[in-house]
Amino acid sequence: MKAVKGKFFSRGVRLRGEKSLSSACEIKPLPPVSEVAIPLSRHIGKPAVPVAEVGQTVKRGELIARADGYVSVNVHASVAGTVTAVESRADGRGDSAPCIVIRRAETDETAYMPPLSDPTAEQIVERVREAGIVGMGGAGFPTHVKLRPATKVDTLLINGAECEPYLTCDHRLMLERRDEIVRGARYLQKALGAERTVIGIEANKPDAIALFEETDLSVVALKKQYPMGSEKHLIYCCTGRKVPLGKLPADAGVDVQNVGTALAVCEAIEQGKPLVERVVTVSGRGVAAPANLLCPVGAPLSALAEACGGATEEAVKLVAGGPMTGAALTGETSVVTKTSSGFLFLTARETNADPPTPCINCGKCAGVCPMKLMPMQTEFYTSVGDYEKANVYGGVLSCIECGACSYICPARRPLAQAIRKAKAELRRKK
Amino acid sequence: MNHVIVSAAPHVRSPRTTKRIMLDVLIALLPATAAGIVFFGVPALVFVLAATFSAVLTEFVWFLIQNKAWANPKEVLKKFCGQFDFTSAITGLLLALILPANLEAWYMPVLGAVFAVGAVKLLFGGTGKNIVNPAVGGRIFLFISFAAMTVYPDPSIGKLFAPLGSLQTGATSLTSGLQGKGTLSALDLLLGTGVAGCIGETCKIALIAGGIYLCARGVIKWYLPTLYIATTGLFAVVLEGSFDAFLPSVLGGGLMLGAIFMATDYVTSPKSALGNVVYFVLLGLLTAGLRKATGIEVVSFCIFLMNFVVFLIDAAIPCRPFGYRRAKKTRGQKKEANA
Numbered sequence: 001m002k003a004v005k006g007k008f009f010s011r012g013v014r015l016r017g018e019k020s021l022s023s024a025c026e027i028k029p030l031p032p033v034s035e036v037a038i039p040l041s042r043h044i045g046k047p048a049v050p051v052a053e054v055g056q057t058v059k060r061g062e063l064i065a066r067a068d069g070y071v072s073v074n075v076h077a078s079v080a081g082t083v084t085a086v087e088s089r090a091d092g093r094g095d096s097a098p099c100i101v102i103r104r105a106e107t108d109e110t111a112y113m114p115p116l117s118d119p120t121a122e123q124i125v126e127r128v129r130e131a132g133i134v135g136m137g138g139a140g141f142p143t144h145v146k147l148r149p150a151t152k153v154d155t156l157l158i159n160g161a162e163c164e165p166y167l168t169c170d171h172r173l174m175l176e177r178r179d180e181i182v183r184g185a186r187y188l189q190k191a192l193g194a195e196r197t198v199i200g201i202e203a204n205k206p207d208a209i210a211l212f213e214e215t216d217l218s219v220v221a222l223k224k225q226y227p228m229g230s231e232k233h234l235i236y237c238c239t240g241r242k243v244p245l246g247k248l249p250a251d252a253g254v255d256v257q258n259v260g261t262a263l264a265v266c267e268a269i270e271q272g273k274p275l276v277e278r279v280v281t282v283s284g285r286g287v288a289a290p291a292n293l294l295c296p297v298g299a300p301l302s303a304l305a306e307a308c309g310g311a312t313e314e315a316v317k318l319v320a321g322g323p324m325t326g327a328a329l330t331g332e333t334s335v336v337t338k339t340s341s342g343f344l345f346l347t348a349r350e351t352n353a354d355p356p357t358p359c360i361n362c363g364k365c366a367g368v369c370p371m372k373l374m375p376m377q378t379e380f381y382t383s384v385g386d387y388e389k390a391n392v393y394g395g396v397l398s399c400i401e402c403g404a405c406s407y408i409c410p411a412r413r414p415l416a417q418a419i420r421k422a423k424a425e426l427r428r429k430k
Numbered sequence: 431m432n433h434v435i436v437s438a439a440p441h442v443r444s445p446r447t448t449k450r451i452m453l454d455v456l457i458a459l460l461p462a463t464a465a466g467i468v469f470f471g472v473p474a475l476v477f478v479l480a481a482t483f484s485a486v487l488t489e490f491v492w493f494l495i496q497n498k499a500w501a502n503p504k505e506v507l508k509k510f511c512g513q514f515d516f517t518s519a520i521t522g523l524l525l526a527l528i529l530p531a532n533l534e535a536w537y538m539p540v541l542g543a544v545f546a547v548g549a550v551k552l553l554f555g556g557t558g559k560n561i562v563n564p565a566v567g568g569r570i571f572l573f574i575s576f577a578a579m580t581v582y583p584d585p586s587i588g589k590l591f592a593p594l595g596s597l598q599t600g601a602t603s604l605t606s607g608l609q610g611k612g613t614l615s616a617l618d619l620l621l622g623t624g625v626a627g628c629i630g631e632t633c634k635i636a637l638i639a640g641g642i643y644l645c646a647r648g649v650i651k652w653y654l655p656t657l658y659i660a661t662t663g664l665f666a667v668v669l670e671g672s673f674d675a676f677l678p679s680v681l682g683g684g685l686m687l688g689a690i691f692m693a694t695d696y697v698t699s700p701k702s703a704l705g706n707v708v709y710f711v712l713l714g715l716l717t718a719g720l721r722k723a724t725g726i727e728v729v730s731f732c733i734f735l736m737n738f739v740v741f742l743i744d745a746a747i748p749c750r751p752f753g754y755r756r757a758k759k760t761r762g763q764k765k766e767a768n769a
Contacts, residue, residue, distance in 0.1 A: 009752075015442070094436070165442065232753060245753045317435045324440040331434065344441075352443035353435065357515065358558035360448055362696040366703070371752045376701055377744075395749035403440035410448045411558075417438045 006203040007237040008223035013368040013404045015165050015226045015324070017204055018350075022283045022290035023168045027176055029294045030307055036079055036298030037089050037099040037335050038064065045071035045142055050100055052083045059111035061274050064100050067129070073142045073338075074132035078276040078296035081105040092301070092320065092334030093327050099335070102298070113272035124191040124269065131268035132338075133275045136260030137229065138321055140339035143261055147191045149250035156189045157238055157249075157256045158199040160208065161222055161229040164322025167342045169279040170259050172292045174201070174208040181259050182215050184266030192255050199259075200238045202228055226324065227402040231256045233370055245398055260341075280336055282308045286315025286345030295336045301343055302332045315345040323350075324403045356412045365405035365415055371398050375405035379418040387425045396422040448557075452516035454647045458640035459523055459691065465633035469622060470531035474629045478526040481539035485522025488547040489514075517557050518547045524565035524691060527630025528684060528730060535578035542568040562737045563698045566730045573730075582626040619681035631684040641690040654710050655689040661714025669722045679718065688729035689713075698737045705743045712736060 041047030048065035052058055058077040065075035077100075085101040113130060116123055129144035137159060158181070162170040174181065189197045199217050201209050204224040212219045220238045222228050232243045234256060241252040249256055260278060267273040276297055283290040288309025295304065305311055311318075311332075319326040320334055321341055334343075365375040378394030381387070390396050396419055405415040467474045490510065493499075499506040522543045529538055546568025551560045573579045622633030631637070645652040659680055666679035679685070693699065693713055700709050713736050720728040 236752075242753045244755055245751055247753075315434075317437075317441055319441050323442040326439055326441065328436040328439075328441060329434070330436055346441060351435070351441055352445055353437070354443070354447060357448050357513065358556065360451075360558045360696045361699070361701060362451070363701055363703070363706075366701065372749070373751055374701060374749050377749070392748050393744075395751045398749075398751035398753075407440050407442065408444050408446075410444070410446050410451055412443065412447070414438070416440065420438075 006221040006223040008225050009228075009233045009236050009370060011368055011372065012225040012227065012233070012370045013408055014224065015163075015407070017224065018165045018283070019168050019171070019204065021166065021285070022281055022292055023171055025168075025172070025291045027169075027172050027279050027292045027294050030296070030299055030303060032104060033079075033296070033299050033303045035084070035101060035103050035300070036296055037101045037300070038075055038078060038298035039089075039091065039335065039337055040065050040075055040098045040100065045069070045073070045145075047098060048072060048075045050086050050098075052077070052086075052100060054083055054086060056083045057081070057105070058083060058102060059109040061113075061272075061276055062111045063274075064102075067132070067142075071142055071145055073134055073144075074130060074274070075100070076132055076274040076276050077102055078298050079104045080107060080109045089335075090333050092329040092331060094330055099298070113268075113274070115272045116269050119187070119190075119269060121191045121193060124187050124265075127268050128191070128265055131264070131274040133261060133264045133268060134338050135258055136264065136278060136339065136341070137258040138325065138339055138341055140337075143257070143265070146255060146257070147188070149192070149248070149255060151250050152253065153192050153250055153255045154195045154253045155239055155255070156185065156192055156194040156197045157235060157254050158185050158197065158217070158259055158262055159229055159231075159234055159256050160199050160201040160205075160212075160259045161234055162205075163202060163224075163226045163228040163230075164324055164326075164341075165226075166283045166344050167281045167322050168283070169281045169292055169341055171205050171208060173259055173263055173279055174205070175211060177263055178211050178215070180266040180270075181262045182212075182217060183270070184262035184264070185217060185257075187265050187269055188255075188257055188262060194255065198238050200228075200234050226404060227370055227400070230370060230400050230402060232400065275338055278336070278338065278340065280304065280340050281342035282345075283342060284315070284319075284345040285347045285350055286312050286317075288312060295340075297336055297338055299336045300332075301329075301334045301336070304336070304343060305332055305345075311345045312347075314347040314349075316348045317344075317346040317351055317353075319344040319346060324407065325401065354412050356414060359411050359413055362410060364408045364410065365413075368404045368408045370402060370404065371395065371400055373399060375415040375419060376413075378422055379413055379415050382418040382422045387422045387429075390422040391426060394419070394422070397426060399423065449515045451649055452520060454644065454649050455520050455691070456516055456523065458643045458649075459520070459527070459630075461636035461639045462527060462630040462633060462687070463523065465622060465636040466527060466531070466629035469632055470629055473531040473533040474526075476533065476536070477529055477531055477539045477629060478523060480536070481526035481529070481543045482519055482522035484540045485518045485525070485543040485547045488544050489518040489552065492548065492552050515557060518551070521546050521551065521564040521568070524630075525568045527687060528565065528569050528628045529572070530579065530582045530627070531629050532578050532582075535576060538572055538576060538578060541575075542572045545571045558697050560697055562734055563692050563695045566692055566733050566737070569730050570734055582628070616677040616681060619678065628684060628687075631687040634681055634686050637686045637690055644690070644694075650690070650694045651706070654694055654706055657707065657710040658689040658693055658714045658717075659685060661711050662718045665715050665718035666721070669718060679721065683721075683727040684729040685717065688733055692730070693733050693736075698733075698740060700740050700743045700747075702744070702747050705740075705747050708743055709736060709740065712739065 046068045050065045052064035060080045062077045081102045081104040088096045089099045091097045133143040134140040200220045243252045318329040373395035378390045381390035403416045497506045546564040550564040550567035554560045644650045663676045663680040666675045717732045
């Protein structure tokens with residue numbers, strides 16, 4: 001296949017993709033699990049309020065927790081069975097979160113909403129809200145809120161960049177569920193009243209680019225560059241517009257949605273299916289057989305690991321999400337959430353984790369920062385507690401926390417952590 | 431999977447470490463070192479070894495004392511090997527390369543290296559904390575202390591086996607070249623044949639080869655040394671009022687060595703890309719100007735002086751993030767809006 005160069009932004013970093021571990025693995029369903037623990041708050045906004053009671057029999061797709069307020073989402077049963085508990089469970093990140101626990105029944109009864117044919121914009125937004133759809137890229141912002149931007153949006157941008165190493169769930173979706181993604185994108189476009197829909201795909205997925213070029217969406221090939229999937233940079237590369245600092249993409253007239261979100265929207269409208277399952281990449285050199293699994297929300301990580309042959313002896317780190325922005329887990333106690341794009345079992349060789357040494361002022365962190373910040377200045381001023389100066393010289397508040405600075409640092413300085421610390425301190429003062 | 435590491439993102443790191451970068455710099459210095467030994471013979475070899483060895487030894491002794499090695503020497507030794515990042519070896523080697531291979535002053539590389547590593551670097555807090563480039567600091571210390579620093583031996587290939595002790599007393603070829611009295615052609619300057627000078631600065635081809643290696647490895651940006659050298663050359667043309675001054679000023683003296691290996695030192699150059707451009711242009715102007723004013727080789731003094739300006743350059747450049755728009759309001763209103 002012909003190599004595609006693609007659009008790019010200045011700076012950024014080129015990472016080892018490591019996508020070949022799982023990019024050829026077709027999406028397969030996770031073998032049935034005996035129990036799911038569906039978290040009520042693994043999205044941005046307020047946790048949902050449980051409506052199902054302990055002992056109640058639920059069908060797949062039935063509402064079990066209702067959104068609490070505007071920026072919050074509904075939660076649905078991801079398997080048919082009996083609610084056995086509504087309790088706080090360890091989330092594997094050293095914290096615990098309220099979950100609804102469902103023991104799976106042998107029958108797989110579904111209770112989906114009625115399908116909509118030729119829906120209006122209002123109907124689409126309402127259905128997206130009912131189906132509890134959130135951004136599937138990782139942040140998990142409620143999609144129905146994003147579909148009601150404050151300013152007029154003329155472009156819908158579908159994010160197929162998937163710039164994080166290892167993750168291949170979006171890639172596989174684009175290859176296997178193309179038509180549904182395109183239809184979902186059209187529904188989203190209609191809901192927004194946008195004039196056009198653009199899909200941005202990184203050049204390391206030439207097969208997906210070729211597939212989407214056959215459709216009527218306009219495809220933009222993007223250079224393999226991290227963090228291409230960041231909204232601001234994706235918008236810049238696909239439309240040439242720069243999102244002003246401190247503003248939202250809508251202020252540049254663009255709305256960005258992930259390919260997984262487009263698929264979920266299509267399913268919610270055409271099948272009435274709420275967001276109860278998603279594709280999760282299980283990868284890394286610390287797992288026997290990397291795979292892309294279609295998992296019900298709430299499925300335990302141990303079941304995923306088992307489906308992939310289990311963790312090997314060399315695995316030293318367990319990450320939920322991508323290796324650049326994901327969270328390290330304390331063990332296999334975590335569950336699949338609406339935003340789980342992957343679980344990675346990393347070996348010591350992959351992580352390159354050495355102890356930090358003194359900063360040699362090489363400027364590589366500034367050289368890769370996609371926001372053109374000065375992480376070394378931030379780290380210096382944060383270490384002495386002068387957060388105001390950290391913002392003046394380091395630009396802390398504009399940081400998108402992509403982690404490129406920490407990745408490249410030859411002295412292994414904790415730059416991203418310093419920035420998060422300074423950000424938190426600055427916000428606290430305000 | 432018995433236990434897992436929990437840490438903040440990102441969970442993967444670039445394979446490039448400080449150690450690896452410093453090793454690259456050492457490798458890049460090898461051609462110039464080899465050329466220096468070929469041109470200046472055994473004295474050059476002695477100087478290089480003595481300076482490098484005493485530089486590393488200084489750091490070693492410092493580390494032993496700092497960590498109270500007498501308590502448990504084995505562990506401290508292990509710790510030293512773990513944290514050793516070649517910076518002191520670079521300092522020592524670089525210092526030897528900017529000394530005249532004058533064996534009568536055998537104490538110079540040793541004293542200079544001890545001063546460079548001990549006083550200029552370690553006293554200020556070690557790697558990454560020094561204000562002045564250690565090698566430059568060491569050279570200036572020697573320059574103002576010993577008359578031997580102004581005696582430059584005449585190089586010739588094959589001197590490696592010649593009897594020691596034949597010395598030419600006098601200035602480097604730069605001074606005479608700039609005044610138009612030089613007998614050396616630009617090709618001589620480029621290859622280093624017959625050029626009196628310091629051990630490492632004579633053969634420009636070897637220095638450029640090292641520079642290209644550093645650029646290819648992504649250690650330095652190609653345009654920064656180029657900017658320095660070009661600014662110096664052009665400003666010399668302006669000052670002398672003749673284009674004949676360009677080649678001698680670019681190829682003569684220690685400019686090439688200083689521009690590629692000393693001014694680009696991460697620790698003592700500005701942090702931002704824009705700051706670096708400003709720094710290297712100012713260096714070029716200062717070098718050409720001081721050369722004209724004093725008539726002697728001043729590259730190390732210029733770098734020394736500009737090292738102190740780095741903080742001002744950094745402080746003058748605030749961060750301008752992606753998507754930044756210049757405020758349309760006047761300054762007073764902007765402050766009000768922030769408050």
